[in-house]
Amino acid sequence: MVIADEELFRQRGFGKTIGFGQSPAVIVIDLIGAFTDPDMPLGAPLEDVIEETSKILQAARTRNLPIFYTSVAYEDRDLSDAGIWASKMQGLMTLRSGTPEVEVDSRLGRKPTEAVIFKKYASAFFGTDLSTRLTTLRVDTLIITGCTTSGCVRATAVDALQYGFRPMVAREAVGDRSKAAHDQSLFDLQAKYADVMAVDQILAQLKN
Numbered sequence: 001m002v003i004a005d006e007e008l009f010r011q012r013g014f015g016k017t018i019g020f021g022q023s024p025a026v027i028v029i030d031l032i033g034a035f036t037d038p039d040m041p042l043g044a045p046l047e048d049v050i051e052e053t054s055k056i057l058q059a060a061r062t063r064n065l066p067i068f069y070t071s072v073a074y075e076d077r078d079l080s081d082a083g084i085w086a087s088k089m090q091g092l093m094t095l096r097s098g099t100p101e102v103e104v105d106s107r108l109g110r111k112p113t114e115a116v117i118f119k120k121y122a123s124a125f126f127g128t129d130l131s132t133r134l135t136t137l138r139v140d141t142l143i144i145t146g147c148t149t150s151g152c153v154r155a156t157a158v159d160a161l162q163y164g165f166r167p168m169v170a171r172e173a174v175g176d177r178s179k180a181a182h183d184q185s186l187f188d189l190q191a192k193y194a195d196v197m198a199v200d201q202i203l204a205q206l207k208n
Contacts (some may be wrong), residue, residue, distance in 0.1 A: 005187070014191040015190050015192075017195055018195050019166070019195070020166065020168065021140030021141040022141075023137070023138050023139050023141065024060075024065055024139065024142070024143055024168075024205075024206070025060075025066035025067070025068065025134060025137065025143070026057065026065060026067045026068070026142075026145070027067075027070065027130075027143070027145070028057070028067070028069045028070070028104075028108065028145050028146045029070050029124060029144060029145065029146030029147060029153050029156055030070055030071065030072060030152050031046065031049070031050060031108060031146050032072070032101065032103060032104055032105060033100050033103055033105065034094045034095055034101035034102065035148070036105045037101075040091075040101065041090065041091035041094055042089075042095075044148070044175060044176065044177040046175045048172065048175070049147065049173055049174060049175035050105060050107050050108060052173035053108060053145040053173045054108060056143060056170060056173060056199060056202060056203065057109070059203050059206040059207070060143075060206065061111070062206075065206075066134075066137050067111075067114040067115075068114070068115050068116075068117055068124075068130065069104045069108075069116045069117070070119055070124045070146070070152070070156075071102045071103070071118050072092075072095045072102065072152075073095055073097040073102040074095055074096060075097045079093060082120060083120070083121075085120075085121060102118075104116060115133070117129075122151050122155035123155035123156050123158070123159045124155075124156040124159070125156065125160070125163060131163050139165065140165060140166060141165065141166040142160045142165045142168065144156060144157055144194070145170045147174065148176040148177060148181075148182075149174045149175060149182040149185045149186060150176050150178065150181035150182060150184070151176075153174050153185070154185050157189055157193050158193050160194075161193050161194065167189075167195070168195050168202060169186070169194045169195070169196045169197070170202050171186065171196050171198050172198065
């Protein structure tokens with residue numbers, strides 16, 4: 001008899017709950033024009049993700065919690081600042097610094113006090129000052145929304161854990177171009193690296 005993945009992992013001690021700490025912050029991964037416009041090479045239909053992320057943002061603003069957004073933007077004409085990644089993904093050429101494609105989607109209603117972290121690669125931590133910012137604010141829990149689940153969301157969650165933050169991935173507030181990649185990534189994150197929580201569960205935590 002073949003044991004289902006969920007049961008096999010449970011029996012072997014995967015997927016334990018990390019839990020919220022005392023000081024959460026929210027990070028919105030790459031909900032920018034190039035990703036939220038389905039007609040763009042890197043785009044996907046993410047209306048539901050934007051709606052669910054907005055709920056979390058409203059709750060965070062009510063509590064005056066730190067909120068960060070990320071964007072991917074390249075300055076070099078030949079994409080040399082994208083490194084080898086530019087050889088793998090042609091769509092990176094749409095992420096030009098100073099263009100509407102790298103701006104945070106206006107439907108999220110970003111406030112001037114909510115910082116945008118510009119990055120070159122998948123993780124919001126790689127090559128940025130995000131870890132320092134979070135540490136300075138004494139953040140211990142990072143609520144993660146955005147896209148894509150299998151790429152930048154996953155990379156950020158893994159790095160958050162490795163830097164000592166508690167990653168909470170908002171299930172309905174993350175999205176991907178591929179449902180299979182999305183589902184597998186959520187399974188893997190919950191098993192090894194993060195707490196994958198329903199948006200309603202996160203909102204309840206933010207009311208405490």
